[in-house]
Amino acid sequence: MDEKAKKRLEKFLRYVKIDTQSNEESNTSPSAEKEYDLLNLLKEELLALGLKDAAIDEYGRLYAHLDGEEGWERIGLNSHVDTASEASGKNVNPLIHENYDGKDIVLPNGLVTSVADFPRLKNYVGDTIVTTDGTTLLGGDDKAGLAIIMNALEELIEEGVPHHPVSILFTPDEEIGRGPEHFNNERFGAEYAYTIDGADPDLIEYENFNAAHAEVRIEGLAIHPGEAKGKLINALTLLEKLDLSLGVARRPEMTEGYEGFFHLIAVKGDSASCEARYLIREHDQAKFEAMKQELLDHARELNAIYPKAKIDVHIKEDYRNMKEILGKDPRAIEHAKKAFAAANIPMRVDPIRGGTDGATFSFLGCPTPNLGTGSYNHHGEREYLSLRDFEAMIELVKKVLTVR
Ligand SMILES: [Zn+2]
Known part of the structure; x- marks a missing residue:
């Protein structure tokens, strides 16, 4: 040297x-x-x-x-x-x-x-x-x-x-x-x-990415599992449905280069109610806006199917x-x-x-x-x-x- x-x-x-x-x-x-x-x-x-x-x-x-x-x-x-x-x-x-x-x-x-x-x-x-x-x-x-x-x-x-x-x-x-x-x-x-x-x-x-994070809060309908048929709404099941509706191909482990993703980073709760946190990342501004809207739309659709449950999504922008x-x-x-x-x-x-x-x-x-x-x-x-x-x-x- x-x-x-x-x-x-x-x-x-x-x-x-x-x-x-x-x-x-x-x-x-x-x-x-x-x-x-x-x-x-x-x-x-x-x-x-x-x-x-x-x-x-x-x-x-x-x-x-x-x-x-x-x-x-x-x-x-x-x-x-x-x-x-x-x-x-x-x-x-x-x-x-x-x-x-x-x-x-x-x-x-x-x-x-x-x-x-x-x-x-x-x-x-x-x-x-x-x-x-x-x-x-x-x-x-x-x-x-x-x-x-x-x-x-x-x-x-x-x-x-x-x-x-x-x-x-x-x-x-x-x-x-x-x-x-x-x-x-x-x-x-x-x-x-x-x-x-x-x-x-x-x-x-x-x-760099446009970045936002979403807080998802789901309240299901808790009923004794022995008498649950046709009544119980499991909050965790709703979260699973919401998660799958976003598409498994749009996860960090499936994407690279300019491809954006939804990243489920935290979940807490039980069958009665649960909370989840997502990162939303996308380079293209228009696609980014669409992804945020999509998450809100899927939550709304799920709420329409399960009116007795409550699905709240709050999205906050982090950087652009x-x-x-x-x-x-x-x-x-x-x-x-x-x-x-x-x-x-x-x-x-x-x-x-x-x-x-x-x-x-x-x-x-x-x-x-x-x-x-x-x-x-x-x-x-x-x-x-x-x-x-x-x-x-x-x-x-x-x-x-x-x-x-
Ligand atoms: Zn550094």
């Missing part, structure tokens, strides 16, 4: 050792006090780089600005400091595998990241791979994003090359869906921005496909194309089968596609970072900030 790579990686290794797991149970902003441990460190580093206004607002959002060439568009960069709840982020002990041999990676506690399960590992023969020790997540999601941004800023400033004015936003609580809360677009001040929170360095994402915004204002995509070309990376577009904070930023006035990080297998102990991809992302972000 050369000195430059070592220096770049050092930031990432430093950030991942700070426990910043967000807390779904909490109502405060940020959700966990410990997220400040990294926010404060980043603030100090930004100040040291000369971003004199670096400051954390009352909700734990870190904003900073860097002047650039006059007349050049102000470009925003965003990442999140928190890590996911699926695996511990405490005492992260990153392991560096230099000159990776392309074979299964056996971690000290016996956990195996196998090439059979993760065939893309074969791409990294000769590369430096950073893994966990098998007991925690790595936190590349999204500390790789933070380290990419911090390295790119530092190098641009050191090199003294002309660059765009830059706006930085580091948020807590992305993993619990609260990253874009309290977003202050005026304070951010970017014409458009990029979230550095994806995986592959050749990927730009600006299409940012393509709606990027379609009208494609400057961020056009600019990214130039940066990818300058970095010599063929740009690939892929729909996100989920959401991204950039979608909310886009609807709040700052079009924000998502770029990669070079880290993979997020949210688990098998997470790893490719140094080659991570460095490619630093170069790409530098191009984003310097091409016109």
Whole structure:
């Protein structure tokens, strides 16, 4: 590993050792006090780089600005400091595998990241791979994003090359869906921005799901089963009927690419009454509206067949496909194309089968596609970072900030 790579990686290794797991149970902003441990460190580093206004607002959002060439568009960069709840982020002990041999990676506690399960590992023969020790997540999601941004800023400033004015936003609580809360677009001040929170360095994402969730409440008619014939209405049976009416082909495990789904995520109750929760996801706005209507229609039809039962459906929208915004204002995509070309990376577009904070930023006035990080297998102990991809992302972000 050369000195430059070592220096770049050092930031990432430093950030991942700070426990910043967000807390779904909490109502405060940020959700966990410990997220400040990294926010404060980043603030100090930004100040040291000369971003004199670096400051954390009352909700734990870190904003900073860097002047650039006059007349050049102000470009925003965003990442999140928190890590996911699926695996511990405490005492992260990153392991560096230099000159990776392309074979299964056996971690000290016996956990195996196998090439059979993760065939893309074969791409990294000769590369430096950073893994966990098998007991925690790595936190590349999204500390790789933070380290990419911090390295790119530092190098641009050191090199003294002309660059765009830059706006930085580091948020807590992305993993619990609260990253874009309290977003202050005026304070951010970017014409458009990029979230550095994806995986592959050749990927730009600006299409995400339209998302809603539905709360279903069913009251049946409880009668002693011995005398139930022709009278009892089992709430669980009605839920089953409602679920089947949505179509088994439109479940997450049956869909991919641009295909939407209904995802039954929780059920509680008994034969007298029950509640269920669905996620509704679809890229296409018209299809999304139709799916929501369909669920309401099926519930109504079922109620008509069983007038003595009660079936209530409440649907609430969660987020929308940012393509709606990027379609009208494609400057961020056009600019990214130039940066990818300058970095010599063929740009690939892929729909996100989920959401991204950039979608909310886009609807709040700052079009924000998502770029990669070079880290993979997020949210688990098998997470790893490719140094080659991570460095490619630093170069790409530098191009984003310097091409016109
Ligand atoms: Zn993330």
